[in-house]
Amino acid sequence: MSDETAIAGTSGESIKERTVGRGEATQPPAIEGIFLEKLAAGLGAGQVTDDEETLSVYSVDQGPLLERHLPLAVVWAESVEDVQHIVRSCAAHQVPIVPRGAGTGVSGGAHATQGCIVLSLERMNRILDLNPDDETAVVEPGVINADLNAAAAEHGLMYAPDPASYKMSTIGGNVATNAGGLRCAKYGVTRDSVLALDVVMADGSLMHTGHQTFKGVAGYDLTALLVGSEGTLGIVVGVTVRLKYLPREVHTIAAFYQDFRRAAAGVLAVGRARVQPAIMELLDNGTLVQLDEMHGGDLQTRGKSLLLIQTDGFGAAAEADVVRQVLAEGGATVTTEVSAEAEMLVEMRRNSRGVEVDDEFRVGEDIAVPRSRLVDFVAELEAMAARFRVMLKVVAHAGDGNLHPTFWMERVDPATDAAALERLNAALDESIRVGLEMGGTITGEHGVGQYKLRWLGLEQPEPVRELQRRIKDLFDPQGILNPGKAI
Incomplete structure (x- = not known):
């Protein structure tokens, strides 16, 4: 039977319906082979692989793994046209697509799903335009956050969102999750810096949303909808971002407290002083202990918690003086001048989740509460850790009430100590x-x-979730874009 006959004979059938996981096809693998041949035919050499080791590496991000599926293939797009071809091929065969950047996500948004391909956008890594006068840049989704910042810095500009993974994470991945970071206290999250998107839709068509200008209220804001949609509504292939001025002066303050809740209260005290720091980061004793173990320091001997505050701009020195006074009055031991150590501590904070990967014994969360409830929530976290007899460490973007508590325990054998996992x-x-x-x-x-x-x-009542499902159906009627994620 010719390939043409085989393809015609499977018209309307779905590979995802016939495949449980790699090696578990319920029908002959020839159908998968035909799909992969057609997919590869429209791409260059080295852009498609079904190598077992590569499939395994690209099947997961850094989030907890509920169940493992190996994709049919890993596909690397190198252009918008590549993405369109890939999406059209998958749509024709109803093959799910899991888009992926650097794989630094921690919620399983890039985990492979049953019968899917993983679409890597890491090779689409060009800065297409950087306009210093308009204070904008146009980038492909695979551009690394730190690389965009380095390019912008040459013009006295910066891309403000800076997640802890900024040295590795891609702008496309940041857009997918509406990533925040340390500077979000002053400069906001990814959505606040995205002006326009180029998106390949579920049928392979290309759509442009948004505008080059900072203002624009024509029609519904589809750009804002797509930011944070985790690849479930379209594949982002271009991002127009707003840049900010690179501060000429930065002051970093380290304030040590003997009590974590008092440190949290220091955040509110700074707010009441009506100072707007660029960075407000809070680290508890468990985090200080871990940092000392990793870097050979003595942070835990100086306090049980650490509040890091950074002011920037022409008023940085004056704002820093106010912050130091407010924190000292609240019982903190505060650095009294521009401190190289404080700068170093900020960099250490960026990596304060440590080297561990979340698994069934260690899970980091991403909860945000109103800033006025920060002290209350910290107290509750400490109480519940004691009540459930688990370990706790907390780091927080305290300026906007976003906490990352990690509950963990020493590795146990789930077969003999299921109660510990419970x-x-x-x-x-x-x-x-x-x-x-x-x-x-x-x-x-x-x-x-x-x-x-x-x-x-x-968090979301059923009417809200039903509306989101209807939006998903409108954008992706076959349900092939990152199924089982986000909604």
């Missing part, structure tokens, strides 16, 4: 419930992905 999951569930009761959200910047779907119904 305690860990009970602590997680409790932290979510309490955060929501305080007016918070289950995710401030990491996205829902796959892992947090179990809690989404607690």
Whole structure:
């Protein structure tokens, strides 16, 4: 039978309906082979692979793994036309597409799903335009956040969103999850810096949303809708971002406290002084202990918690003076002058989740609460860690109430100590419930992905979720774009 006959004979059939996982096809693998041949035919050499080791590496991001599926193939797009060809090929065969940047996500948004291909956008890594007068840049989705910042710095500009993974994460991935970062206290999250998007839709067509200008209210804001949609509505292939002025002066303050809740109260005290720091980061004792172990320091001997504050701009020195006074009055031991150590601590904070990967024994969360409830929520986290007999460490973008508590325990054998894992999951569930009761959200910047779907119904009532499902159906009627994620 010719290829043409084979393709015609499978018209309307879905590979995803015939495949449980790689090697588990319920019908002959020839159908998969035909699809992969057609997919590869429209691409260059080295852009498609079904190598087992590569499939395994690209099948997961850094989020907790609920179940593992190996994709049919990993496909690297190198142009907009490549993405259109890939999407059209998948649409014709109803093959799910899981888009991927650098794989630094921590909610399972880039985990492979049953019968999918993984579409990597990492090779689309060009800065297409950087206009210093308009203070904008146009980039492909695979551009690394730090690389855009380096290019912008040459013109006295910066791209403000700076997630902790900024040295590795891509702008496309930042857009997918509406990533925040350390500077979001002053400069906002990714959505606040995205002006326009180029998006390949589920049928392979190309759509442009947004505008080059800072203002624009014509029609519904589709750009804002797509930012944070985790690849479920379209594949972002171009991003127009607004740049900010690179501060000429920066002052960094380190304030050590003997009590974590008092440190959290220091955040509110700075707000009441009507100072707007660029960075306000809060680290608890568990985090200080881990940093000392990693870097050979003595942070834990100087306090039980650390508040890092950075002011920037022409008024940085004056604002820093006010901050130091306010924090000292609240009982902190505060650096009294421009401190190289404080600058170093900010860099250490960017990597304060440590080298561990979240798994069933260690899960970091991404809860945000109103800033006025920060002290209350910290107290509740400490109490529930004690109640459920699990370990806790907390880092927080305290300026906007976004906390990253990590509950963990020493590795146990789930076959012999299932109760220990139940305690860990009970602590997680409790932290979510309490955060929501305080007016918070289950995710401030990491996205829902796959892992947090179990809690989404607690935050969003059914009418809201049904409306989102209808929007998903409108954008992606076949349901092939990152299925099982975000909503």
